[in-house]
Amino acid sequence: MSGQPVSLQLVRAGLIGHPVSHSLSPRIHGYWLDRHGLNGSYEAVDIAPEALAKRVADLVTRGWAGFNVTVPHKQSVMALCGRLDDTARRVKAVNTVVVEADGVLKGMNTDLFGFRENLRRGAPGFVPAKGPATVLGAGGAARAVVEALIDADVPEIRLLNRTQDHAHTLAQTSSKPGTICILPWAERATALKGATLVVNTTTLGMTGAPPLEMDLSALPPDAVVNDIVYAPLMTDLLRQAQARGNPVVTGLGMLVHQARPAFAAWFGPMPDVTDDLMASLRPASETAP
Ligand code: ATR
Numbered sequence: 279m280s281g282q283p284v285s286l287q288l289v290r291a292g293l294i295g296h297p298v299s300h301s302l303s304p305r306i307h308g309y310w311l312d313r314h315g316l317n318g319s320y321e322a323v324d325i326a327p328e329a330l331a332k333r334v335a336d337l338v339t340r341g342w343a344g345f346n347v348t349v350p351h352k353q354s355v356m357a358l359c360g361r362l363d364d365t366a367r368r369v370k371a372v373n374t375v376v377v378e379a380d381g382v383l384k385g386m387n388t389d390l391f392g393f394r395e396n397l398r399r400g401a402p403g404f405v406p407a408k409g410p411a412t413v414l415g416a417g418g419a420a421r422a423v424v425e426a427l428i429d430a431d432v433p434e435i436r437l438l439n440r441t442q443d444h445a446h447t448l449a450q451t452s453s454k455p456g457t458i459c460i461l462p463w464a465e466r467a468t469a470l471k472g473a474t475l476v477v478n479t480t481t482l483g484m485t486g487a488p489p490l491e492m493d494l495s496a497l498p499p500d501a502v503v504n505d506i507v508y509a510p511l512m513t514d515l516l517r518q519a520q521a522r523g524n525p526v527v528t529g530l531g532m533l534v535h536q537a538r539p540a541f542a543a544w545f546g547p548m549p550d551v552t553d554d555l556m557a558s559l560r561p562a563s564e565t566a567p
Contacts (some may be wrong), residue, residue: 392536
């Protein structure tokens, strides 16, 4: 941002994962570094699972302030973190690491924040506490979504996953197991009855993945539908929901909002999500709702 001092020392951060080449995170952080006039860098580093500990130690030696963590390291990196924030402990996954002044790695999870902020801004009048939510999937992303819904006092979370055991494990290790009702994957159409929110946290519907087959006929017309898949931006689920008049929230905002506290932790300012930034990330062929 003009008028702000440019710091003299380069602050380095980035993303570790495998693969990372298609990540939008360098563009998001690059945009904010530029906007805030900061002397920082953010680069994506591909690290194979067996090299994780050594490569992370290298980044620390090279003076990195921290890094984001993506698939497949979100759980395994926890073993390298001498400290964990409360959210990382609850979600049982780390997506952001800060190298603290004493050299200890602090693991954080900002996915919960990202989901909450995206929903809050994408569906402004929506009150999560008013009714049941149906969540599809029981992977790492689902865990952050479920904890965010628990925080928002959702009275009942209907959890459906292809592998039902994964849903049971998620529920048992959540901070409020009594709120979670597990239903068979085959019952996803009936699980929409009376729901006020539907969230797809599976990879189904993503470019290159199989489609998510959903019959939305039982879904109340005012229920909010959120897909955390953002490529494509308008998934089949969202298109189908939009065609029947349901409010829809795309997944790109979750990615951008989870990046905000990470940026603040390494570089200082808490950045905002501008229309400009969102437009620069959207594929030209797609229009956000
Ligand atoms: P993430 O960290 O993005 O949540 P993940 O932990 O690998 O990724 O979770 C992927 C989710 O998509 C899981 O809920 C997975 O279901 P399983 O637990 O049964 O594996 C779901 N998923 C992936 N492929 C699927 C498919 N073909 N049909 C149904 N669910 C699928």
